Structure formats: structure tokens, C-alpha cells
């Protein structure tokens with residue numbers, strides 16, 4: 001099975017045991033398609049796409065010399081050693097009194113008294129009290145200019161909404177996968193009196209300085225890999241033990257570049273561990289709240305048909321996300337869930353209303369279309385029904401009789417770009433099903449129905 005990213009696909013294989021390791025766990029197997037129709041398979045880092053952050057590369061068919069194999073083995077050992085060193089350091093840090101605590105914002109780490117000189121030119125914060133430590137995501141500089149971490153942090157209203165939803169679902173244990181602010185909210189005093197517990201799984205090593213091992217596991221959600229020694233995985237497995245009065249849910253907000261099939265496979269693995277711990281044969285699913293952009297709906301639902309998209313617009317504090325056009329219609333991020341949408345009440349104070357036909361809550365801009373039999377808006381604008389296309393379309397589109405579909409007003413007739421097969425450009429299939437796979441072929445433009453667009457003949 002292959003999942004799509006521009007000219008490179010990731011190949012999902014069940015057997016990861018034989019894969020080479022980089023310092024971020026087992027690598028992923030990728031396949032690159034070239035213009036001439038050939039392909040090449042190679043292993044590369046599953047967490048970092050930026051080769052500056054991790055330059056691991058190994059062709060699948062590469063024969064390895066013994067010395068190279070040893071060097072690879074060392075990578076894992078070195079990573080384990082670095083983890084142990086950091087653990088020791090954190091132990092020392094936790095013993096420091098608030099007044100002696102200095103945090104280097106530039107480096108994202110607390111400074112031990114003997115290390116002060118090394119950070120003299122950096123941005124630092126002194127006298128870090130216990131309250132500040134309880135809100136680490138506010139102390140750290142969000143790594144939001146970085147594709148890998150893509151740290152967009154929930155606003156207060158979204159945090160509160162999520163916690164309310166979890167409480168209404170009578171959840172008492174929350175596995176926060178790449179959702180540090182939800183973990184932080186649960187851990188902080190604010191909701192100390194509720195019965196909520198949480199465990200954070202995140203790639204960001206900085207949290208290791210704040211939370212003890214039973215509250216944080218450094219984890220790569222693209223290969224379900226726990227860094228460090230075995231403690232981390234044991235903490236995770238124990239956390240997933242559920243009893244009648246302790247129901248568990250996952251809250252996850254992965255970087256948006258994450259591949260749906262890879263993430264789905266991770267959530268399936270987490271669910272499998274949870275199922276193993278349960279002493280019942282009752283076939284239930286582990287509830288998941290997965291925050292992801294609305295335009296990924298088709299991919300998610302194709303991959304996980306039991307999931308649906310809620311209309312709640314997820315709000316973030318660092319709004320770098322809402323640039324350009326998107327800003328006009330608000331946040332593009334929604335919640336995908338395997339919980340019945342009728343059970344998740346969206347705030348009426350923000351204009352959400354219950355659609356008895358869809359049996360779910362819809363946004364104030366969303367209108368139930370009798371023809372489509374659903375509340376059709378996806379992007380935060382009111383859609384209108386096109387009787388010729390027989391579906392609701394974005395308000396920016398009008399029906400073009402020449403093209404036979406609704407198009408943007410300033411479109412060039414006959415040119416439907418994107419979304420099709422990367423090899424030949426045909427819109428009726430994806431690359432993995434392309435009959436031209438392996439043959440040299442030039443891309444053409446294709447119509448929605450799969451027929452090629454004929455080039456206009458110009459007369460002099």
C-alpha cells in the first residue's frame with residue numbers, strides 16, 4: 001500500500017523489524033517516481049523530512065559493508081546514551097529552587113548553574129516559578145516555523161471546548177498525542193478537581209525537562225516509536241489499562257504534513273494495545289478526537305470509514321496558519337472522530353446549532369441542503385446548490401456550461417488541474433493504479449471524466 005506526497009510515496013509495510021534505524025526510530029520506506037516512469041525505493045527518516053535535521057538515506061537494494069552496518073547500529077546506541085544523559089540532567093534540574101531556575105528560550109532548555117556562561121548571548125528567563133512550569137507550552141518558543149514540529153497551539157476556547165467534550169463523554173484518561181496544551185490543561189490546577197488524567201506522547205524533547213517519565217513519553221507518531229529505554233513504552237501500555245470507571249480517549253493534533261495512512265496505522269496500533277489490555281470481548285473502539293484540516297476529509301474517511309468530520313472550527317493562538325485566503329473563512333482545522341457526532345455538542349454561544357436531519361451540530365454559516373440531504377459547507381462559507389452538477393458548491397464558483405462543472409469565475413475553460421495521477425495527469429485514477437506505471441510518458445491535461453483535454457488549434 002502506498003500513500004501519496006508529491007513525487008514520493010511512503011510504502012506501508014507491516015514488517016518493520018528489518019528496517020534500518022536512524023536516531024528517530026525505524027526509518028520509513030519511500031518510493032520515488034521519476035519523469036521517465038521509473039521508480040526507486042529507499043529508507044529515510046520517518047519524523048524529519050528536512051534532510052538537514054536527519055540525513056539518513058539508504059537505497060532498499062543497497063548492499064551493506066560490515067563497517068557501515070556497525071555505524072548504523074551506533075546511531076541507535078548514541079541516541080539511547082543521549083536520552084539517558086538528558087534524563088540525569090532533568091533530575092538535577094527538578095531539584096533546583098524556583099529562584100535558581102533559568103530557562104534558555106533560544107536553546108529550549110533549562111540551564112544548570114555551571115552552564116550559565118554558554119548561554120550568555122541567548123534569550124533567557126530567570127526565576128521560573130512552579131506556575132510557569134505548569135504551562136510549558138507558554139514558556140517554550142513554539143517550533144512553528146519548522147515543518148516537522150508545526151507547533152500550532154490551541155487557543156483557550158478550543159482547550160476548554162475539548163476538555164468539556166471529554167468530560168461529557170465521561171472520559172477520565174486522555175492520551176494526548178502531539179497535543180501538549182490539552183495535557184497541560186489537564187495537569188494544571190485549573191481542573192485538578194476533576195478526575196481527568198493524561199499522558200503526553202510528543203516528539204518535542206523539551207517536555208522531558210518538565211514532566212516526569214510517567215507523564216511524558218518522547219514518541220514518534222509516524223512509526224509508533226518510543227524513544228529511550230523500555231520504561232516509556234511500559235508507561236504507555238499501563239496508561240491504556242481501562243476499568244469501568246476509567247474510560248480512555250485519544251486527542252491528537254498531528255503536523256498537517258503527516259500522511260493519513262501512516263497516522264491511521266499508528267492509531268490502529270494504539271487501539272490494538274488498548275484492546276489487548278481490556279478483559280472483555282466486547283468489540284468497542286477507542287474514542288479518538290483527531291484534529292486535522294477539513295480538506296483531508298476524503299482521505300481520512302476513505303482510510304477510516306467509521307470516522308466523521310465535525311463542523312467545529314478549531315482555534316489556535318499562533319495564527320501563522322491562517323494566512324492569505326484561508327484567513328477570510330477562519331480556521332481550516334476540524335475534528336475527525338469515531339464517536340457519534342450527535343454526542344458531541346458544539347457551543348451554541350458560538351452559533352452552532354443541532355441539525356436533526358444530519359443528526360449532528362453545524363456551524364452558523366452552514367445550511368442544510370434538501371437536495372444533497374446534508375449540511376454541505378466544509379470551509380466555513382455557505383455553499384449553494386448547483387442543479388446541473390447536482391451538488392452544493394463553494395460560493396466562489398459558478399456553473400460553466402463549456403466545462404460542464406462549477407468553476408471559479410476567472411478560470412480558463414478546459415483546464416482542470418491537480419489532484420490527478422502524478423504519472424500521466426489523468427483525474428480518473430491515482431498514481432498507484434496508473435496503467436502507464438513503469439513506462440515513459442508525458443503528462444497531459446485531463447477532464448474530470450478522465451478524457452484528455454484536446455489542444456486548441458490556432459489558425460494564423
Ligand SMILES: C[S@@+](CC[C@H](N)C(=O)[O-])C[C@H]1O[C@@H](n2cnc3c(N)ncnc32)[C@H](O)[C@@H]1O
Pocket residue numbers: 046047148149150151152153154177178179180181182201202203204219220221222253254255256
Ligand atoms: C500542530 S501541533 C499540535 C499542538 C496542539 N494544537 C496543542 O496546542 O496542544 C503538532 C504537535 O505534534 C508534535 N509532533 C510533531 N511531529 C511529531 C511526530 N513525528 N511524533 C510525535 N509528535 C510530533 C509537535 O511537537 C507538536 O506538539
Ligand SMILES: [Zn+2]
Pocket residue numbers: 022023024025045046047048054055056
Ligand atoms: Zn531520523
Ligand SMILES: [Zn+2]
Pocket residue numbers: 104105106107108118119122
Ligand atoms: Zn542557550
Ligand SMILES: [Zn+2]
Pocket residue numbers: 355356357358359362367368369373374375
Ligand atoms: Zn444538516
Ligand SMILES: [Zn+2]
Pocket residue numbers: 369370371372373376384385386390391392
Ligand atoms: Zn446541495
Ligand SMILES: [Zn+2]
Pocket residue numbers: 386387388389390398399400404405406
Ligand atoms: Zn455546477
Ligand SMILES: [Zn+2]
Pocket residue numbers: 400401402403404407411412413414
Ligand atoms: Zn469553463
